[in-house]
Amino acid sequence: MTVLGALLRKELRIELRTLEAVPGMSLFAVTTFVVFHFALDRPTVQGDLASGVLVVTLLFAAMLGVNRLWVADEEQGGFDAVLLAPIDRTSLFVAKAIAMFVYLAVLEIVAIPAFAFLLLEPPIRAEVLLVLLLTDFGMAVIGTLIGALAVKTRARDLIGPLLALPLLVPVVIAAAQALQPLLATRDHGPAEPKWLLILGLYDLVFALVAYAVFDPLLED
Amino acid sequence: LSLRTLSIATVAALTGGFALVFFYAPNDADQGFIQKIFYVHVPMAMVALGGFVLGGIFAIQHLRTRRPEWDLRSYVAIHLSLILAIAVLITGSIWARASWGHWWVWDEPTLVSFLVVFLLFACYQPLRFSIEDPERQARYASVFAVTAAAFVPINFLAVRMAQGYVHPRVLTATGGNMTGQMRVAFYAALFAMVLLFVTLFSLEMAAKRDAARLRRARRELEDVELAPRRTFAPEVTG
Numbered sequence: 001m002t003v004l005g006a007l008l009r010k011e012l013r014i015e016l017r018t019l020e021a022v023p024g025m026s027l028f029a030v031t032t033f034v035v036f037h038f039a040l041d042r043p044t045v046q047g048d049l050a051s052g053v054l055v056v057t058l059l060f061a062a063m064l065g066v067n068r069l070w071v072a073d074e075e076q077g078g079f080d081a082v083l084l085a086p087i088d089r090t091s092l093f094v095a096k097a098i099a100m101f102v103y104l105a106v107l108e109i110v111a112i113p114a115f116a117f118l119l120l121e122p123p124i125r126a127e128v129l130l131v132l133l134l135t136d137f138g139m140a141v142i143g144t145l146i147g148a149l150a151v152k153t154r155a156r157d158l159i160g161p162l163l164a165l166p167l168l169v170p171v172v173i174a175a176a177q178a179l180q181p182l183l184a185t186r187d188h189g190p191a192e193p194k195w196l197l198i199l200g201l202y203d204l205v206f207a208l209v210a211y212a213v214f215d216p217l218l219e220d
Numbered sequence: 221l222s223l224r225t226l227s228i229a230t231v232a233a234l235t236g237g238f239a240l241v242f243f244y245a246p247n248d249a250d251q252g253f254i255q256k257i258f259y260v261h262v263p264m265a266m267v268a269l270g271g272f273v274l275g276g277i278f279a280i281q282h283l284r285t286r287r288p289e290w291d292l293r294s295y296v297a298i299h300l301s302l303i304l305a306i307a308v309l310i311t312g313s314i315w316a317r318a319s320w321g322h323w324w325v326w327d328e329p330t331l332v333s334f335l336v337v338f339l340l341f342a343c344y345q346p347l348r349f350s351i352e353d354p355e356r357q358a359r360y361a362s363v364f365a366v367t368a369a370a371f372v373p374i375n376f377l378a379v380r381m382a383q384g385y386v387h388p389r390v391l392t393a394t395g396g397n398m399t400g401q402m403r404v405a406f407y408a409a410l411f412a413m414v415l416l417f418v419t420l421f422s423l424e425m426a427a428k429r430d431a432a433r434l435r436r437a438r439r440e441l442e443d444v445e446l447a448p449r450r451t452f453a454p455e456v457t458g
Contacts, residue, residue, distance in 0.1 A: 145367065149360055153350040163347065163364065166340035167371055170378035177382060198378050209370045213363045216283050219356075 003087045007095035012102065014072060021068045022106050025061040029111040032057045033118045044121035051179035054115055055172055058108070058135070063161045065103050066143040069096060070151035083218060093144060093214040101140040108132055122185045131182070131191055134199035135175040138206065142167050145210040148217050174198040223422055230412070230419040237405070237412035245405035254318040259406055261311040263413035264304050265334060269372060271301030271417060272341055276369020279362035291358040291454045294365050296424045298344050299453075300417060305338045333379040340368050358454055428453055 015021060036053050037043075045053055073079050082092050112132075116124045142164055150160035178195035181188055241259040248255035275298035282290035312331050317323045326332060347364055351357040398406060432455045 145363075149347075149363060152356065152360065153347065154352070155346075155350045159343070159347060159350055162343050163340070166336055166343070167367070169336045170371075170375050173378045173382045194381060198381065202374055202378070205370060205374055206367075209367055213283065213366050216359045217363055219359065 004091045004095055007082075007092055008098055011095055011099035015099070015103070018072075020072075021065045022103050024068075025064050025103065025107045026110040028064055029057050029061045029107060030114045030118075032060065033111075033115055037119060045119050046121040047184040048176070048180045050120055050183040051176045053119065054179060054183070055135070055176045057115075058104075058111065058132075059139070059165075059168060059172060061107055061111070062104060062139045062143055063164060065100060065107075066147040066164060067150075067157050067160050069100060069144065069147040071156075074151045079218065089215055089218045090211060092218070093148070093210065096148075097140050097144040097210075100144050101136055104136040104140060108136070120183065122183065122188065125182050125188075127190060128179065128182050131175055131178045131196070131199070134196060134203060135171055137203045138171045138199060139168060141203065141206050141210050142171075145206075145214065148214070152217075170202050171199065174202070223419075223426060226415075226419045226422060230415045233408075233412035233415045237408040240405040240408045245402045246399065251319050254315065257311055257315045257318075259409040261308060261315055262406070263410040264311065265308045265330075266410065267413045267417045268301045268304040268308055269334075269337070270414075271297050271304065272337065273369045273372055275301065276365045279365035279369070282358065282362045283366070288358060288454055291362060292425065292428060294362060295348075295454055296421055296428070298341060298365060300420050300424065302338070302341055302344075304417070305334070305341070308334060309338065329380040329382070330376075333376045336375055336379065337368075337372055340371060344368070354455065428455075 033053070036045075036057070040049070040053075042049075073082075082089065112124065112128070146160055146164040146167065150156045150163065153159045174195045178191040178199070182191055238259075241256055245256075245259070247253055275294045278290050278294035278297060282288075282294060309331075312334070313323050316325045316328065316331065320328075324331075344361065344364060348357055348361050351360055435455075
């Protein structure tokens, strides 16, 4: 637990000092909302269009974070340091995934108010947070695993999103469907429980899979 | 089982299976003759999905034992399934055009999930291609194969829930709406397709092993610099 705490502190301190990932992701999200405004040529969005715009923007902003997540470890010997230390390697994965989850949460603290201010027609509802929490968990787990895989390849900026996007299709489906009634102006309602169930199932399965297969990635 | 026996059995099973499809099974009352494509499309899709999952299971074996043999099996299973998957998408598209009038139908969950699975596994080769160290390449490819295999059922669940039930559900728990004769022809075609996969798998495994052996022999004999390999298939030594 102290190992995990130390690794997590290291991640967050590096991000606080370099500000490499989160400000870029947030700025990207806000710019994307502006791009959507012009591409769709609408002053406001609601319902299925709103949930689609929001989920796609968060997904692509998360891809930026995935590409940055492991670069410092690869280029400046973070991997070697963890391998030299007498600790369980999986704790590195858990620390990175928690850090990625925190990045996504901070991203949304910026992006959701910006979305409500710039594009969204109905007022934002608190239930959105629950859906986003489950979405962030899935994106953090997959992003951390695929990021670790992609960082050692020659075309890392290409391989990362190429592998992560199809893997995240179920998350996109479930999140977009769950948010749809929450972002509707007329006949809005609570999210259908089955989509939250799908998100939860996805999170659980891939947390276990990633936990199981992470070790072999760190062998040299 | 020798490769020759296996090949002959496959040709016989395919001929017999398609003979049943065309001469024994009746024409579908709704769709007529075009429904025969079902006996190619569905077995091929089932074998391709099975092959993807099999590739993941071989990858687990590779991660546990670290023997390159398992990595080669995983590679060949995924490679063959990708080829089958392209054929599945093409036949599915033709069937959709014939029975619904469109080449691509988005509210057709099975086809859409299959496309997503195909897009995911299509990244398997680029991933191998971009890692140079063969040992690391094998390890990373296996990690990916395991993750992607776990993705197959979850993806089908999510896509199916997102859409209406348009697809002809021929394979439900109760045996669906196939008549007895249709079911016989379907299982014969499925058996032939599984046999085809096994034969192609054995052939490619044998070819890869022989190529590696030949390469080693040449290296020992001629002691010359060989041209770089043009494939990123794993090479099994020993």
